[in-house]
Amino acid sequence: MYKILSEETDKSGMKVLNIDKSDLVELMEEYKGKGYYLSSITGVDMKDHLDVIYHIHNFDKNDYICVKISTSDEKVPSLTKLWKAADWDEREQYDLMGIIFEGHENLKRILLPEEWAGHPLRKDYDLKKVQYVSMDRSGNEHVSFDETEGW
Amino acid sequence: MSLLVRIHQWLSFLGNFTSLGLAYILQTIFILIFVGISFVALIYIFRKYMARIQRRVGPNRVGKFGLLQLIADLFKLLGKESIMPERRDDMAYKLAPIIVIIATMLAFMLLPFGNLAYFGSLAVTHSKVTLILMFGILSILPIGEILGGISTKSNYALLGTMRAVAKDISFEIPMMISVLAIVIVSSRSYVTGGAITGGLSLSGIVANEIIPYGIIEPLGLLIFFISMVARASYSPFDLGESDSELISGYTTEYSGMRFGLFYVGLFGMVYLSSFLISILYLGGSNGPFDHYVGFIYLFIKTDILVLISFLIWVTLPRIRIDKFVNLGWKYLLPLSMINLVYAGLFVLYIR
Amino acid sequence: MSHWIELNVGPVHPSTHGIYRFRVKLNEETVEDVDITIGYLHRNAEKICELSYFVNNIIYFDRMDYIDAMNMELAYLRAVETLMDMEVPERAQWIRMIMAELSRIAARMVGIGAVGLDLGMLTPFFHTFHEREKIQKIFTEASGGRQEVNYMSIGGVYQDFNEKIINEIREFISQFKGKLEEMVKMLLDSEIFWQRNEGIGILEPEVALDYGVTGPMLRASGIGYDIRKDSPYLFYDKVDFEVPVAKTKDNLGRFLVKVEELRQSIRIIEQCLAKLPDGPYFNPKAKKSAMLLLKGQGDVFTRVESESGEFGVFIRGDGGVKPYRVHARSPSFKNLAVVPEMTRGVLIADLIATIASVDAVAGEVDR
């Protein structure tokens, strides 16, 4: 049985459930049974830990619920078994935020090229770093973020 | 008196054999120039016409009213680097556009252009079997498409070729059968009811065609029109190149003037099919005073057909390949059979 | 025996609107499987948003669904204003509504025209783009920008409506009604258009919900979910309109739903113009140098109905002048993910028709 750590209402009037990440799948299964569908997954880098925020939506009751979990080891259970929508959303969050969804079958980058190093939405991501894009694996072809170049 | 004979007479001081040969060559060049200018005009008209339907202006920068746009395009295509795929079959790759353009040009040599004032008949060939020759040449065209598509070893081109061939095969038979109906009908004069010869030559058919065959057998006209449209493969039926699906089909890997030849070949087919329809079904050069202005009649009929073709080109969505092949086999083939039977009964009746 | 060839539809292909790549596994002409690669237009707008002030991010949202810029701005500003508890004057809200609906019409004009274009029908595209051009002229009149407008500001709009703009909108609406019917007729008159769309690209409602599909795609699958009705924002509860639903679940249904929504949009704009009140058009708390000092704290998630579906914006503020995290729930991203499901076992031509009817905008998919 899952345990809701705290329940609140955020500024947009949405119900927010704070739970532990080990209870996530169980809670989501119950809500899926009630007719809820996954709307979006958001990861937030809080420097010492990662917050993962799920928005689920019931089309019949027109009810939005926000489920928040936090993780300190970048690992979160995957919801791909419950909703297909979780597939791309989790891949996106893995790509940009570096959250590892355990149980996702095809967890690879979706927006950035495969060879990209680091996860850009992390707060400690170095923006000045030169990154190699998949054009050339030997590293000759690269995009630089030097803003004075080319103009 | 035909233009050929006239040139032959002018050159008679060179001796009979030489002058006849030279006359044929000159006449061929004359028709080539006419066809070439027609193609350029056709592409210009198409672009202007399409622009106006789409509320645009069309080419208007090069020359007055953009008349020299096509010349500029020609130089652009000639000046372009020809990018060739690495894994191509070189011989076939280079041969394909040449086959297409030569077959198209050759087909124009067989047309009975009719009489024009002082020059007389403009036709080059006076063979008795131009109809058979014509469809023989038309069946060379797909060979160019196949060579061009397969030799480039591109998936787009491969799929495009498959479609083009499927399309060509499924419309070849209805087209041939409807032409057969024409041959049957023109084998007997419907004025006197007596048997006449020359039914296998285009000029013979035109000579017998006092009432246009399109009125006698409208079904045949419809079948032949659809088949020729399929053959010319412009937009709603351009399954070989279907640009939103297969980039450009069998011409995907061609660039520069090689692509230009395919492009001209396409417009050539539109023009040729319009000529064939107006000759076989709309009375060709027949009309009042056709000894003087027959050519003009033919030209006007053809151009109206070309404009209708262009309107179809810019307004209809592309038909799907399976539906299109179905149309050929399931509807047009039975209909053309019915048309054939009808033609036979018609000939029996006028006898 | 498995004889299949791999065909690339995209990233550079005549029928992909924007750049994404479908790797299609073909058995002759039949599509066996589709693998979608996206990210060619990825700019990481979410990261850029974290690095700049609240007020600066409006232009990055403009560039997400670049054909429907007003709704994108609206989505972001709704979130920001909720976060800051910013009041928006009534007149500004009505103006926003008119602009959002005009923008929806403009975006649909691209979508409908492109359906014709992808099916090989050139002409309707130019007619729809001419109508779109008229809307862009109105946008320029109002804001100074044609496509990426940057018209709405935090707490209102940058510039007020004047008589000229209102007259121009009236004029546009009155001629657009007839023109729309004519353009739709251009497409629907042809039986080939029906052949290419009817019964193609079936999307079952359960699959759609499972993939998080929203917008016209969901409504064409028979579920009448529209945020403008279900959780009204601005003054959508004060105007009268209907949510069109099709039960056909196919490309044709999607096309017809989009067309019907255009008619409803016209109705909404007419009512808005009649109800447009006088008053201030901005909140003085967010003007001049105060623009840089706007702060917000807490989590918000707000949604608007953009042209392709439910566009949600999540913002977490840490009390600073820059947002801590911005996340966009993009409808095109979800709509695109369901394409392989819809196109298994169809012909390649139907795949193209389905992509055209899904009408995903690359800028919004990749963000």
Next chain:
Amino acid sequence: MVATVKEIKMPKKPVPVIGSLKGMLNMGKYMFTKPVTTQYPENKGEIPERFRFRIFLVPEACVGCTLCSKICPNHSIKMEHWDLDRTGLENNVVQTARGDRKNLQNKRNIYPDVNFGTCTVCRQCEEICPTDAIYLTHEFESARTRNSFTYSPEELTMQEEDVIK
């Protein structure tokens, strides 16, 4: 879900061939209408009143507050040191003892310098400027071959024709 859902009426399916012919005529009639495109260099069309493109600067009014460079969403505006030595600028400008001309309000002598290569014409600099020193105008034909799109403060005060690099 809400009650006001309206199921769309399916339009009548067209008759084969005749429907297509109708569609063709419907589009073909535009053959006889006037084209709607504008021929650009000859005919510039009507420019809406609020259309803005090129940024200009009034150096006398600029107080060097750096707000424009802060609000610029993509950092196209940078503040640059510039000694006002042009003649013809009267208000707030005084002649110093050394013979330099100075803007008294602008103590640090910094003025915006705009990179038009990245400018998105969002007009927020104009919006935020406290003294209306930076403003945008209708002028939009600024395309030419040059190496740099960056306009120095001095170039920002000039008309586009004079800024040839």
